[in-house]
Structures are given as C-alpha cells and as structure tokens.
Amino acid sequence: MNEKTEELRDIFTSVTDGEDTVTESQEDTRGSLEKDERTVDERLGTLIHQMRERYGFETPLSDDELRTVAKRYYDRESDATIAEELGVPESTIFEARRALHLVDEGDADEVDLVAIREREEDDATIATEYDVDPETIRRYRLVAAAKEESRAANDRYRDEFDSLLADADLASRMATDVREDGLEDATEGMETDVSF
Known part of the structure; x- marks a missing residue:
C-alpha cells in the first residue's frame, strides 16, 4: 500500500468509527409503474371521497358503485352497459361520470x-x-x-383517474408485451420445421 492509499484508509476508518468496510443491505424489489402501496381500489376510494367532499355532489350510487363506473369508463363501456350492470337508469351513470369529471x-x-x-x-x-x-x-x-x-381544478382529479386506471391497463399490456417479446427473442433463429 502506498502512502496516499494508507492515508485515505485511515481517514475512512476514522469516519466510519473503526469499521473496515461499510455495506448496506439490499433488497431485491420488483419494478412497478405504481409507486403507492395501496391498491387501485383503495386509491380510487380516496379520490372519490375527496371529490364528494370538495364538490358535494349527490348521487344514489355508493362509493363502490362509483369505482365501478370509473373502471368501466376506462374499459370503454357505454353508460347503458354500466347502468345495466349496476341496475340503475343510464342517466344516473352519466350524472356520476359528470360529477367525477369523466366526460x-x-x-x-x-x-x-x-x-x-x-x-x-x-x-x-x-x-x-x-x-x-x-x-x-x-x-x-x-x-x-x-x-x-x-x-x-387543473384537471387534477381527471389526471389521477388517468394515472390509476390508464396506468393499470398500461402495466398489464406492458407485462404481456414483455413476455411475448422475451419468448420471441429466445426463439429467434431456431428451426421450427420439426416433424415427429
């Protein structure tokens, strides 16, 4: 060890309270598009509750039913289809979407x-x-x-719905694409004309 290296080692040892090495445990985590630990349903519930408090809108639909309306809207289902599923008039679904800024x-x-x-x-x-x-x-x-x-409201509620429901769909599609691309890459160049 040369003199400079030894000097740096001494500084390091004094700074780290005499420890010769410093390591931090690492945890393998899986990537995710969603940073929040709560489920999409919990986050939707919070968002709907905030909107109810801020705008004071009236609807015969419960928060669970409003979550269903939002999810089905992002699934591109018609008001008529959602209304049939929830057993309410179509106009109720439109009013709920309007109250949630989903127009x-x-x-x-x-x-x-x-x-x-x-x-x-x-x-x-x-x-x-x-x-x-x-x-x-x-x-x-x-x-x-x-x-x-x-x-x-600077489209903040609409952006949050987009983040929750459009990203969930995006994550699902991306995971499918990754699996398909991985298989395609793994089999690229292989002979597939095999007779048994």
Whole structure:
C-alpha cells in the first residue's frame, strides 16, 4: 500500500468509527409503474371521497358503485352497459361520470361547448337552433360545466383517474408485451420445421 492509499484508509476508518468496510443491505424489489402501496381500489376510494367532499355532489350510487363506473369508463363501456350492470337508469351513470369529471368528446358530438355554456337562452331555444331536442342541449351544458369544473381544478382529479386506471391497463399490456417479446427473442433463429 502506498502512502496516499494508507492515508485515505485511515481517514475512512476514522469516519466510519473503526469499521473496515461499510455495506448496506439490499433488497431485491420488483419494478412497478405504481409507486403507492395501496391498491387501485383503495386509491380510487380516496379520490372519490375527496371529490364528494370538495364538490358535494349527490348521487344514489355508493362509493363502490362509483369505482365501478370509473373502471368501466376506462374499459370503454357505454353508460347503458354500466347502468345495466349496476341496475340503475343510464342517466344516473352519466350524472356520476359528470360529477367525477369523466366526460369526453363523445359526450358532446363535436359541439362548441364553450359557446353553448355561455349562451343565456333557454335549452329549447338553443335546441331549435342546433336542430336537436332540449334534453340534448341540457346534456351538452352539463358536459361543458363538468369540463370547466375539471379545468378549474387543473384537471387534477381527471389526471389521477388517468394515472390509476390508464396506468393499470398500461402495466398489464406492458407485462404481456414483455413476455411475448422475451419468448420471441429466445426463439429467434431456431428451426421450427420439426416433424415427429
């Protein structure tokens, strides 16, 4: 050992209270897209509870049923299908989605929601102009209000739903892709024309 190395060793030993080596135990952990230890259902429940407290929305659906609505929405199921599963009217599902900020372009048929939201005329007058029934205009206004409410919260609730439900789907798809890619790589170049 040269003089510099010995000097560094002495400094190291004095700093580490006389220990000759320093090691930290390591634990093998599996990777995950989800950093939170709670389950998706628990996190959804917390999110829905926060939204109920903040917005005070009324719905005949329980928190469990609202979780189902959110999950099925991300599974791209229609309001009619979700309503049938939960045994409630389709309008109840729409109202629940609206309250949870889970509305999208499909709910408004490419209509200028801002223009409709800002109009002061009644639904019947606007419906005549757009050649639709007043109930459709009412729905558009509700979608516009939900989008505005979501925007006012910086889309944080919608982003959290995306994180929980879209990432869960992404993780599942990625795991499948990895398994398929791994098998493909392992069998690449192998002769497969074998007769028994």
